[in-house]
Amino acid sequence: MGSNKEQIAGINTPTTMNWPKKALMVTPDFFNVEYAINPHMMNEKGELNTIDQKEAHRQWSALKKTFENLGLEILTINGEEGLPDMVFCANQCFPFLKEGQLNIVLSEMHSEQRKPEVPYFKTWAENENIPTHKLGDRPLEGMGDVIWDYSSGKIFGGYGLRTSIDTYPKLETLIDQEIIKFELLDEKFYHLDTCFSPLGNQTVAIVKEAFTDEGLKTISQHFKTVLEIPLEEAINQLACNLCCPNGKDVVIQQGANRTNKLLREHGYTIHEVNTSEFIKSGGSVFCMKMLLH
Numbered sequence: 582m583g584s585n586k587e588q589i590a591g592i593n594t595p596t597t598m599n600w601p602k603k604a605l606m607v608t609p610d611f612f613n614v615e616y617a618i619n620p621h622m623m624n625e626k627g628e629l630n631t632i633d634q635k636e637a638h639r640q641w642s643a644l645k646k647t648f649e650n651l652g653l654e655i656l657t658i659n660g661e662e663g664l665p666d667m668v669f670c671a672n673q674c675f676p677f678l679k680e681g682q683l684n685i686v687l688s689e690m691h692s693e694q695r696k697p698e699v700p701y702f703k704t705w706a707e708n709e710n711i712p713t714h715k716l717g718d719r720p721l722e723g724m725g726d727v728i729w730d731y732s733s734g735k736i737f738g739g740y741g742l743r744t745s746i747d748t749y750p751k752l753e754t755l756i757d758q759e760i761i762k763f764e765l766l767d768e769k770f771y772h773l774d775t776c777f778s779p780l781g782n783q784t785v786a787i788v789k790e791a792f793t794d795e796g797l798k799t800i801s802q803h804f805k806t807v808l809e810i811p812l813e814e815a816i817n818q819l820a821c822n823l824c825c826p827n828g829k830d831v832v833i834q835q836g837a838n839r840t841n842k843l844l845r846e847h848g849y850t851i852h853e854v855n856t857s858e859f860i861k862s863g864g865s866v867f868c869m870k871m872l873l874h
């Protein structure tokens with residue numbers, strides 16, 4: 582599928598964006614559930630979920646291997662003590678291309694607990710000679726909420742729960758591209774990446790319950806095929822938090838059987854992984870890596 586340029590109604594032509602070749606992951610050394618900033622982090626009694634650290638390491642390594650088998654080069658940075666959510670490294674940055682060169686916008690995390698994660702990504706980027714940008718003090722949670730459709734070059738953005746609507750004008754100016762925005766209202770789908778996943782080929786997987794009527798209308802204007810993920814699998818398996826790095830393969834939490842059937846019917850190859858320990862914190866495949874160029 583590669584990249585293409587496409588004129589969208591709005592201000593600017595989307596930046597050419599190829600399918601990514603690399604991904605950044607953060608080692609799960611200090612991953613844990615130590616506070617609750619989304620409803621997935623607690624059990625039915627309202628207590629914090631408990632993590633099996635050994636199992637989390639096994640799951641993380643298997644996910645890394647799965648990405649590598651799909652041809653992605655995996656870069657890693659070490660998790661830091663006291664930052665139990667740092668492993669969810671889709672959230673601290675938003676990557677974009679400026680004159681063909683990878684740049685990143687550093688996030689302004691919504692919760693106090695996650696703010697100290699961001700400087701580690703700044704240091705990493707500086708060491709890699711990747712220019713970084715900071716927008717200001719309005720919340721922005723990176724690729725958790727701001728998502729590339731690599732095949733069309735369009736960018737979609739969620740707002741309302743983590744990222745603020747007020748963040749977007751500055752971000753659009755910085756990257757010189759319009760972002761197609763959706764209001765998110767349901768705490769279970771607190772990031773756009775929990776309910777919206779572009780699959781290339783003018784196709785997107787969504788959790789329709791997470792969107793407003795206006796949002797659903799916008800989605801239908803930008804995609805030919807809209808695949809609806811069953812609500813139960815979107816909640817229990819975080820099925821929409823999948824990763825499609827190339828328009829063909831889909832890496833997804835195991836056991837989302839109805840979702841997988843639907844994706845297979847549309848020609849995708851499914852690679853099931855187990856991220857159950859990370860789902861206890863509200864994250865799965867998509868947010869455990871940051872795709873890069």
Ligand code: ARG
Nearest residue numbers: 619669725772862863864868
């Ligand atoms: N516990 C983390 C949080 O609430 C999970 C983040 C998962 N990331 C994601 N993009 N959905 O921030």
